[in-house]
Amino acid sequence: MALVLYNTLSREKRPFEPVDPQRVTMYVCGPTVYNYAHIGNARPVVVFDVLYRLLRQRYPKVIYARNFTDVDDKIMDAAEAQNLSIDVITEKYERVYTEDMAALGALDPDLTPRATENIDAIIDMVSTLIDNGHAYEAEGHVLFSVASDPNYGRLSKRSVKELLAGARVEVAPYKQSPADFVLWKPSTDDQPGWYSPWGRGRPGWHIECSAMIRAHLGTTIDIHGGGVDLVFPHHENEMAQSCCANGAPFVGCWMHNGFLTLHREKMAKSEGNVLTVHELLNDYPGELLRLTLLSAHYRQPLDWSEQVLIQQRDRLDKMYRVLKTLEDVSATVGEPDPEVLAALEDDLNTPRALAALNQLVSKVAGLESDDDRAQIKGTIMASGALLGLLGASPDSWLEQGDVSLEAEQIDALLAQRQQARADRDFARADAIRDELAAAGIVIEDGPQGTTWRAER
Ligand code: AMP
Numbered sequence: 543m544a545l546v547l548y549n550t551l552s553r554e555k556r557p558f559e560p561v562d563p564q565r566v567t568m569y570v571c572g573p574t575v576y577n578y579a580h581i582g583n584a585r586p587v588v589v590f591d592v593l594y595r596l597l598r599q600r601y602p603k604v605i606y607a608r609n610f611t612d613v614d615d616k617i618m619d620a621a622e623a624q625n626l627s628i629d630v631i632t633e634k635y636e637r638v639y640t641e642d643m644a645a646l647g648a649l650d651p652d653l654t655p656r657a658t659e660n661i662d663a664i665i666d667m668v669s670t671l672i673d674n675g676h677a678y679e680a681e682g683h684v685l686f687s688v689a690s691d692p693n694y695g696r697l698s699k700r701s702v703k704e705l706l707a708g709a710r711v712e713v714a715p716y717k718q719s720p721a722d723f724v725l726w727k728p729s730t731d732d733q734p735g736w737y738s739p740w741g742r743g744r745p746g747w748h749i750e751c752s753a754m755i756r757a758h759l760g761t762t763i764d765i766h767g768g769g770v771d772l773v774f775p776h777h778e779n780e781m782a783q784s785c786c787a788n789g790a791p792f793v794g795c796w797m798h799n800g801f802l803t804l805h806r807e808k809m810a811k812s813e814g815n816v817l818t819v820h821e822l823l824n825d826y827p828g829e830l831l832r833l834t835l836l837s838a839h840y841r842q843p844l845d846w847s848e849q850v851l852i853q854q855r856d857r858l859d860k861m862y863r864v865l866k867t868l869e870d871v872s873a874t875v876g877e878p879d880p881e882v883l884a885a886l887e888d889d890l891n892t893p894r895a896l897a898a899l900n901q902l903v904s905k906v907a908g909l910e911s912d913d914d915r916a917q918i919k920g921t922i923m924a925s926g927a928l929l930g931l932l933g934a935s936p937d938s939w940l941e942q943g944d945v946s947l948e949a950e951q952i953d954a955l956l957a958q959r960q961q962a963r964a965d966r967d968f969a970r971a972d973a974i975r976d977e978l979a980a981a982g983i984v985i986e987d988g989p990q991g992t993t994w995r996a997e998r
C-alpha cells in the first residue's frame with residue numbers, strides 16, 4: 543500500500559514520493575539545549591520516531607537528522623544565571639535530552655548536527671544569500687530581505703502583512719522592513735562568536751537548520767518535521783533561505799504535530815505549565831509515556847492527564863499479560879500486522895494502529911496450536927516494534943505493579959457516584975469517593991465534570 547502523508551504546504555494528504563527511494567531523507571528540528579525537555583517537546587520526537595521506523599520498513603536507506611541548537615541567547619542567559627560556562631550547560635542538557643528520548647524508546651537519529659560545528663556551512667549560505675540579492679548587511683547584522691522572495695508566506699498561507707500583524711517581530715533601525723529576519727548578528731567580546739566577513743558574530747536560529755540540512759542531507763529533502771508552532775516563523779524562514787540560496791525545491795513533505803496540552807492549555811515554558819520528561823520518568827515507565835504520546839493522532843491536540851496515563855497503563859498491562867501467556871513459544875520471525883501497517887501508512891494514524899494491535903492481541907486467547915501461537919507472537923512483536931512498543935519482557939513489565947483499580951472500574955464507580963449525587967444520596971456518593979481514595983484514586987469535581995488521578 544502507498545504511504546500517504548499530510549503535507550502542511552499543500553494542506554492535503556498525498557502519496558509519499560521520495561526524490562530518491564534509495565536514500566530517503568528526513569530532518570526534524572531539535573532542542574535548544576539549555577534546560578530539560580518537557581513532554582510536549584517529546585511529542586515530535588516520538589511521532590517522527592514512528593515515521594522513521596515505518597520508512598525503514600519500506601526503504602533500503604533512510605537518513606534521519608535531528609539537530610541540537612547549541613548557540614542561542616537563551617543558552618547565554620541560562621549560563622549567566624547559573625554562573626556556568628555555555629559548554630557546561632549545552633553538554634549537560636544535550637546528554638540529558640539524549641538519555642530521556644532514548645528512555646521513550648526513540649531510536650537515535652543517524653545524524654545529530656550541532657550548530658556550533660557547522661559555522662562554516664552557515665557563513666557559506668549567508669554569503670550566497672547576500673551575493674544573490676536576498677540578504678543585506680547592516681550594522682554588523684545580516685538580514686534576509688523578505689521582499690526579495692515572492693514565495694514568502696506560502697507555508698503558513700498568510701501574506702507578509704498578516705504575518706507581521708500576528709507575530710511578534712523585532713523592529714530594529716537596521717532593518718529595511720520589520721519582516722526581515724536575522725541571519726547573522728554581532729557578538730560582544732564576552733559572547734560566543736565566530737569570525738565572519740561581517741565581523742565577529744553568531745548565527746540566527748533559522749539559518750542554522752537551513753545550512754545543516756544542506757551540509758548533511760542535501761538541497762532537497764523528503765520530509766521536514768516539527769511542532770505546529772514552528773510553521774511560522776521558523777519553517778517559513780527556513781524555506782525562504784534554502785529556496786533562495788539553493789535555487790531548488792527544499793522539502794517534499796512538511797509535517798507538523800499538534801500541541802500537547804495540560805488542562806487544554808498548550809504546554810510551554812512560557813506558560814509555566816511544563817512537566818519535564820526527566821521528572822515524569824521518575825514516576826512512569828518510558829514505554830507508558832510513549833504509548834500515551836501515540837494515543838492521539840499526531841495532528842490532533844493531546845491533552846495530558848493522569849487519567850489518560852492510567853488508561854494507557856491499563857492497555858499496556860493487558861497486552862503484556864497476554865504476551866506472558868505466550869512465553870512458552872518462540873515467536874516466528876514475522877511481518878507487522880497488515881491492519882497496523884495500513885493505519886500507519888494512512889498519515890501515521892497511531893490511534894487506529896493501536897486499536898488494531900489490541901484486536902490482534904485479543905485473538906491470542908482463542909488459539910490452541912503452538913504454531914498459531916508462535917505465528918501471532920511474531921506478528922505482535924513486529925507490530926509492536928514498528929510502534930516502538932512491547933519490547934520489554936512481560937515479567938519485568940508486570941513486576942512494576944498494577945494500579946489497584948483498572949480504568950474501567952474507576953469510570954464505572956464515578957458514574958455510580960454521579961448517579962448517587964443526582965439522586966441526592968450524598969452518603970453513597972461520599973462512600974464511593976472514600977472507596978476510590980482507599981485505592982489511591984483522587985477525584986476532582988470541576989466545571990468540565992469529574993476527573994481522577996492516581997495519588998503517588
Ligand atoms: P522548542 O524547544 O520550543 O523549540 O521545541 C522543540 C520542539 O517541540 C519543536 O518541534 C516544537 O514545535 C515542539 N513543541 C514545543 N511545545 C510543544 C507542545 N506543547 N506540544 C507539541 N509539540 C511542542
Ligand code: ZN
Nearest residue numbers: 571572751776
Ligand atoms: Zn529548524
